[in-house]
Amino acid sequence: MKLFVKNMVCNRCILVVKSELEQLGFELLDVKLGEVQFSKPLDDVEKKLISNHLEKFGFELLGDKNSQLIEKIKAILIDLTQNTEKTIDCKLSDHLVRNLNKDYSKLSNLFSEIEGISIEKYFINLRIEKVKELIFYDELSLSEIAIVLNFSNVAHLSNQFKKVTGFSPSYFKTMKNNKRIQLDKL
Numbered sequence: 001m002k003l004f005v006k007n008m009v010c011n012r013c014i015l016v017v018k019s020e021l022e023q024l025g026f027e028l029l030d031v032k033l034g035e036v037q038f039s040k041p042l043d044d045v046e047k048k049l050i051s052n053h054l055e056k057f058g059f060e061l062l063g064d065k066n067s068q069l070i071e072k073i074k075a076i077l078i079d080l081t082q083n084t085e086k087t088i089d090c091k092l093s094d095h096l097v098r099n100l101n102k103d104y105s106k107l108s109n110l111f112s113e114i115e116g117i118s119i120e121k122y123f124i125n126l127r128i129e130k131v132k133e134l135i136f137y138d139e140l141s142l143s144e145i146a147i148v149l150n151f152s153n154v155a156h157l158s159n160q161f162k163k164v165t166g167f168s169p170s171y172f173k174t175m176k177n178n179k180r181i182q183l184d185k186l
Helices: 011-023 044-055 065-082 092-100 104-115 119-137 142-148 154-165 169-174
Strands: 002-006 028-032 035-038 060-062
Touching: 002 044, 002 065, 011 028, 011 035, 011 044, 035 065, 044 060, 060 065, 065 092, 065 104, 065 119, 092 104, 092 119, 104 119, 119 142, 119 154, 119 169, 142 154, 154 169
Parallel strands: none
Antiparallel strands: 002 035, 002 060, 028 035
């Protein structure tokens, strides 16, 4: 049986969900961004126990198909952003269609209707948060960040950064209180 979990945005989230469910005594087949696969079917009491327990950590079980689809879209986009070694050889829309087996216009309309933002803007926001993280760690130059995150060049990265944050990446770097946003808050 598979359950879909909202707010799983990173590998640490996967570890927390896996650890907590195993501590509750559940046998798991797989845990990945946004979903948990159990070795056996769950009854309503077990689902409620899981829901209540995971809520303590900021996670939420998803019931309806639309919410599950939105979380799958987010999981794919977050995975593309966080796993910088992954690149796609096609347009983002084609990548989503290929992974979700759904018409992109339906995905796009549903996402915009429920989230109040387009898939593309959401993906840009994720990438900018990753840029902020990399700037904060100060291990890569802006040119290297542009390459790692598949921006066409530094100017493109800078323009996107300024559109989203209102600051240039250079100015952001000098700010004492770098305003990063948790991915589950986007």
